[in-house]
Amino acid sequence: MKKTRIIIGAVIVVLLVTVSIWMFVISSTPYTQDFNEAMSGKRVQVWGNIDKDSIIGNNFSIISEKGEVLPVVLLNQIPSNIEQADSCVVTGVWTDDFFEAESILLKCPSKYEEKVEE
Amino acid sequence: MIGNILLYLTIVLTIASIISISKRYLSKPLIIGQSIISVFMMGYMIWALVSDNFQIRYVFHHSEKALPWIYKISALWAGDSGSLILWSAIISIVLLFLVLKKKTDSKTMITVLIFQLFVLSSIVFTNPFAMSSKSFIDGQGLNLLLKNFWMLSHPPITFIAYSLMIVPFGLTLNFALSKNQSADSWRDQIKPWILATWLFLGVGIVFGAIWSYEVIGWGGYWGWDPVENATLIPWLFLSAALHSLPGNKNTRQNLRSTVGFTLASFVSIVLAVFITRSGILSDVSVHSFSGQPLSIILTILLILSVLASIFVCLKLKDKAEKTEEPPLLSKSFLIGAGNLVVLIFSAVVLVATFWPVITKLIGSNQVISTSFYSVILAPVGILLSAGIAFTPIFKWGKTEKDSLPKKLISPMLVGIIGIWLLYELGVFIPVVIILVFLSAFTLVSNVMQMKALGWKKWGSNIAHIGLSILIVGIVVSSNFQFIKQDILRINQKSEVIADRTLVLNSFSLVNDNGDYEASVSITDVNNNVTEAKLTGIMDKTGSWVVEPFIKRGIVSDVILAPGKPELGILMAPSLGESVDGNGYSLFLTSIDDKSVEVSLADEHDAWVLIFDRNNDDTTELLEPTENLVIYLEEVGKDYVRARITDMRPDVGNTVMLPITFSVKYLISFVWIGMILILIGILWALIMRNRKKETIELERIDA
Numbered sequence: 001m002k003k004t005r006i007i008i009g010a011v012i013v014v015l016l017v018t019v020s021i022w023m024f025v026i027s028s029t030p031y032t033q034d035f036n037e038a039m040s041g042k043r044v045q046v047w048g049n050i051d052k053d054s055i056i057g058n059n060f061s062i063i064s065e066k067g068e069v070l071p072v073v074l075l076n077q078i079p080s081n082i083e084q085a086d087s088c089v090v091t092g093v094w095t096d097d098f099f100e101a102e103s104i105l106l107k108c109p110s111k112y113e114e115k116v117e118e
Numbered sequence: 119m120i121g122n123i124l125l126y127l128t129i130v131l132t133i134a135s136i137i138s139i140s141k142r143y144l145s146k147p148l149i150i151g152q153s154i155i156s157v158f159m160m161g162y163m164i165w166a167l168v169s170d171n172f173q174i175r176y177v178f179h180h181s182e183k184a185l186p187w188i189y190k191i192s193a194l195w196a197g198d199s200g201s202l203i204l205w206s207a208i209i210s211i212v213l214l215f216l217v218l219k220k221k222t223d224s225k226t227m228i229t230v231l232i233f234q235l236f237v238l239s240s241i242v243f244t245n246p247f248a249m250s251s252k253s254f255i256d257g258q259g260l261n262l263l264l265k266n267f268w269m270l271s272h273p274p275i276t277f278i279a280y281s282l283m284i285v286p287f288g289l290t291l292n293f294a295l296s297k298n299q300s301a302d303s304w305r306d307q308i309k310p311w312i313l314a315t316w317l318f319l320g321v322g323i324v325f326g327a328i329w330s331y332e333v334i335g336w337g338g339y340w341g342w343d344p345v346e347n348a349t350l351i352p353w354l355f356l357s358a359a360l361h362s363l364p365g366n367k368n369t370r371q372n373l374r375s376t377v378g379f380t381l382a383s384f385v386s387i388v389l390a391v392f393i394t395r396s397g398i399l400s401d402v403s404v405h406s407f408s409g410q411p412l413s414i415i416l417t418i419l420l421i422l423s424v425l426a427s428i429f430v431c432l433k434l435k436d437k438a439e440k441t442e443e444p445p446l447l448s449k450s451f452l453i454g455a456g457n458l459v460v461l462i463f464s465a466v467v468l469v470a471t472f473w474p475v476i477t478k479l480i481g482s483n484q485v486i487s488t489s490f491y492s493v494i495l496a497p498v499g500i501l502l503s504a505g506i507a508f509t510p511i512f513k514w515g516k517t518e519k520d521s522l523p524k525k526l527i528s529p530m531l532v533g534i535i536g537i538w539l540l541y542e543l544g545v546f547i548p549v550v551i552i553l554v555f556l557s558a559f560t561l562v563s564n565v566m567q568m569k570a571l572g573w574k575k576w577g578s579n580i581a582h583i584g585l586s587i588l589i590v591g592i593v594v595s596s597n598f599q600f601i602k603q604d605i606l607r608i609n610q611k612s613e614v615i616a617d618r619t620l621v622l623n624s625f626s627l628v629n630d631n632g633d634y635e636a637s638v639s640i641t642d643v644n645n646n647v648t649e650a651k652l653t654g655i656m657d658k659t660g661s662w663v664v665e666p667f668i669k670r671g672i673v674s675d676v677i678l679a680p681g682k683p684e685l686g687i688l689m690a691p692s693l694g695e696s697v698d699g700n701g702y703s704l705f706l707t708s709i710d711d712k713s714v715e716v717s718l719a720d721e722h723d724a725w726v727l728i729f730d731r732n733n734d735d736t737t738e739l740l741e742p743t744e745n746l747v748i749y750l751e752e753v754g755k756d757y758v759r760a761r762i763t764d765m766r767p768d769v770g771n772t773v774m775l776p777i778t779f780s781v782k783y784l785i786s787f788v789w790i791g792m793i794l795i796l797i798g799i800l801w802a803l804i805m806r807n808r809k810k811e812t813i814e815l816e817r818i819d820a
Binding site: 002004005008009012013015016017019020023024026027028029030031032045055056057058076078083084091103105 | 483663
């Protein structure tokens with residue numbers, strides 16, 4: 001009896017841990033603020049400031065700290081609060097003309113951070 | 119000034135309370151005093167917010183005059199330091215409850231008081247009562263996204279859960295230190311606290327989920343954001359802790375796992391606070407955090423909690439009861455296996471949440487995409503569903519094999535009906551088939567058990583039915599959905615999306631700010647028409663705030679989210695040529711130094727327009743008839759670029775409204791499941807039978 005219990009436990013552990021490790025390997029994506037790396041053709045997650053004037057439909061551009069511009073096309077739903085965000089993190093791949101993003105993460109300024117006074 | 123006096127007075131009283139408890143002198147009035155002053159401190163901040171005292175910086179940053187009073191109060195938890203004030207007041211109320219209950223032991227009191235001291239010192243660091251030298255007429259206002267019922271109630275409820283959890287942690291410390299407390303009495307003590315924490319944390323999570331679904335910004339009800347994960351992990355640990363409680367009672371095993379999960383729940387709540395406030399994961403989270411000074415206090419608190427937990431585990435060796443292995447076909451074994459799944463899942467979510475930090479330490483910045491979680495969820499969901507499907511059938515002790523076929527037959531049959539239904543619908547995804555089978559099975563096996571039990575004991579059955587419905591809802595809604603973006607023009611049919619077509623019926627500006635109202639009709643295959651009213655509001659900072667239209671249904675939810683509208687169309691004719699578009703035709707007749715002449719025509723009318731170039735910019739704008747504007751953006755040597763904005767009722771045709779249209783399936787199951795889980799927990803909390811549980815459980819088995 002004890003053996004069966006241990007086997008069942010071991011199967012659960014091995015199954016879940018294997019799936020998890022396998023998924024860690026698959027879905028781990030490099031995170032960068034360097035647009036050259038973002039344009040390398042690999043799947044990356046890239047941070048940039050949103051150029052609010054550039055938002056048309058689900059096309060927009062992000063700007064790096066160095067001032068480089070990366071045009072982005074979001075394949076998914078564009079969040080309604082994009083205009084309230086300062087910067088964002090997009091995940092995707094550089095195609096020849098634009099960064100094709102499957103997801104976006106907005107960074108909203110006023111949540112916990114207090115704006116500069118005076 | 120007053121605020122700071124109250125703050126330091128609370129700190130002094132808290133320290134005095136700790137000392138007085140250890141000296142066994144005057145502790146009760148001191149604790150009551152600290153509770154009252156701490157609540158007063160919160161009252162003072164609320165009063166400052168409601169009375170628009172913008173000299174206090176916190177009020178200036180988080181409120182404004184025009185805000186309705188309820189949102190002025192909610193500004194208390196809109197910011198870092200304000201929410202800490204709320205938290206300390208809630209801890210005070212918990213303290214007050216403990217001190218008036220009398221029976222509470224001194225070590226638990228000290229634990230809660232020490233925790234309170236950490237929260238209070240965090241308030242000192244964030245300095246919410248700081249005054250401005252300047253006086254401001256109005257404040258900066260509240261984030262528009264927070265002006266919503268769910269967001270209004272989500273933070274206080276979560277803070278109640280965080281505060282309640284300190285008590286079972288204190289009780290566990292006391293249990294580890296005491297020489298003669300029995301494990302049974304400790305279990306009876308922690309159970310209501312664990313249940314209450316579990317309930318409030320659950321309600322907090324559900325409200326957060328509803329909020330992000332309604333506001334859509336986060337793309338659905340759950341985004342696997344670090345902040346969301348941070349509250350999910352303690353909730354999972356609490357589930358495991360609670361499930362090992364009754365198992366403990368009957369088989370006298372698993373004491374360690376109960377203690378372990380209780381400690382883990384507390385430590386993970388401290389970790390959740392650490393994640394949201396320290397800024398350690400701000401690069402990958404929706405929230406931006408300030409944090410620096412707080413991260414030091416929180417790190418100390420986190421280390422202390424971990425050390426205290428290790429200490430409890432070491433002390434526990436002396437208390438380990440004689441263990442008795444549960445038989446394979448028993449509730450006890452299923453619960454143990456289920457807790458193992460929960461433990462591994464929590465650990466995986468934790469590692470995934472901290473993946474950016476871990477990989478940064480190794481030297482290669484990596485993040486986990488959310489698809490990671492949806493894959494992990496499949497085996498976890500199946501294992502947990504299987505567990506809850508069979509628990510009602512098994513006994514706490516050994517289950518007789520002969521009794522099984524009779525109990526299995528109806529759940530199996532209904533499960534097979536579920537599979538057949540899927541076959542009819544054309545669904546052949548293995549994970550969905552397994553889950554629907556298990557869910558139907560769970561429903562029947564639980565209903566059968568509920569008939570046998572008294573209604574007072576229905577809590578766990580209700581919660582389990584809820585969980586199996588929730589799992590089906592999560593898997594189906596994330597596997598089947600249509601999302602499509604399109605641009606709508608007045609009276610033009612859109613492309614067919616998920617068997618539906620959209621038409622923008624009307625679009626009008628409400629005021630000069632550009633706020634708009636639009637109406638879209640959604641027609642499905644059966645020609646049923648749904649009218650969707652959409653509004654867009656331009657906020658103080660010049661950003662668009664739109665609320666999506668959601669039509670909820672049992673089978674599918676239809677969601678229509680408008681974007682930033684484009685009011686006019688651009689046309690660029692060359693000299694002597696015309697350009698057509700959207701039913702308009704623009705002809706460029708002549709360009710010279712003094713004027714530009716164009717003619718504009720639509721289906722009904724035509725206008726000849728002469729722009730005077732000698733004067734200022736405003737002459738580049740002409741309004742041939744009411745609500746029709748033509749504006750020259752650029753005048754070249756032999757071409758012009760003109761923007762035509764036609765907002766005339768019924769005939770105006772230049773508006774373009776980008777929309778995101780989505781149809782999601784079985785979202786209703788997600789909400790029904792969540793609500794049933796919470797009802798089940800509430801049921802268990804209210805119907806809790808304090809002393810007779812052990813006997814009752816044995817009676818069920820008999």
